[in-house]
Amino acid sequence: MNIGEKVKNLRNERGMTLKQLSEETGLSTGFLSQFERGITTIAVEHLATIADLFKVKINYFFEDESVNEPIVRGYDQPVIHKLNNIIYKQLSRSPKDKMIAPKLIEIMPHENRELPTTYPHQGEEFIYILEGILTLVIEETTYQLYPGDSAHYFSTINHNWDNQTNNVVKFIVVHHPNDY
Structure with a gap:
C-alpha cells in the first residue's frame, strides 16, 4: 500500500x-x-x-504492513484514538479486513462521577475487564465489573461504560460488526 x-x-x-x-x-x-x-x-x-x-x-x-503477521506485541499496540480520559489501543494487526477489531481501552480516573449517557449503535459488544472496576450501564441497570468479569450484549440497546473510581480501568472490547 x-x-x-x-x-x-x-x-x-x-x-x-x-x-x-x-x-x-x-x-x-x-x-x-x-x-x-x-x-x-x-x-x-x-x-x-x-x-x-x-x-x-x-x-x-513508511512502515511495511505485514498482513500475514497476525501478532501484535504488547509494546507495539498502536494508540488509535484518545478521547477525554479514554485511550483506545488496537489489538489486531490488520482489523480493516476482519469481521471484528478488538481494542484495549484504558479509562483514566476523572472528576465526573455521574453515570455516563447511554446510547445504542449497530451490532453486538463484548468486554472483558483486566484491571480496575468498570461501571457498565445497560438500559436502566448499572453493573460494577471487576478483573476477570465480562459482559456480552447487543449494542442496539442503550448502554455505556465509565470509570467511577480513582484508579485506571483497563479492559478489552470487541465489536461486531467491525467498527474500526
Whole structure:
C-alpha cells in the first residue's frame, strides 16, 4: 500500500471527505485526490501535517504492513484514538479486513462521577475487564465489573461504560460488526 492509499484509508476510517481534509491541511482537493491515487507525491511537511491531524506518527506512512503477521506485541499496540480520559489501543494487526477489531481501552480516573449517557449503535459488544472496576450501564441497570468479569450484549440497546473510581480501568472490547 502506498502513502496516498494509507492517507485515504485514514481519512475514510474517520468519515472525512476530501474537502474536509483539504480545509484542515490547506492542500487542494484536486492535489489530495491525485496523491491518494498515487499520481503525485507530497512534501514531508504536508505529510507531517496529515499525520498530526490523524494522530499517527509520520513513520506510519513508511512502515511495511505485514498482513500475514497476525501478532501484535504488547509494546507495539498502536494508540488509535484518545478521547477525554479514554485511550483506545488496537489489538489486531490488520482489523480493516476482519469481521471484528478488538481494542484495549484504558479509562483514566476523572472528576465526573455521574453515570455516563447511554446510547445504542449497530451490532453486538463484548468486554472483558483486566484491571480496575468498570461501571457498565445497560438500559436502566448499572453493573460494577471487576478483573476477570465480562459482559456480552447487543449494542442496539442503550448502554455505556465509565470509570467511577480513582484508579485506571483497563479492559478489552470487541465489536461486531467491525467498527474500526
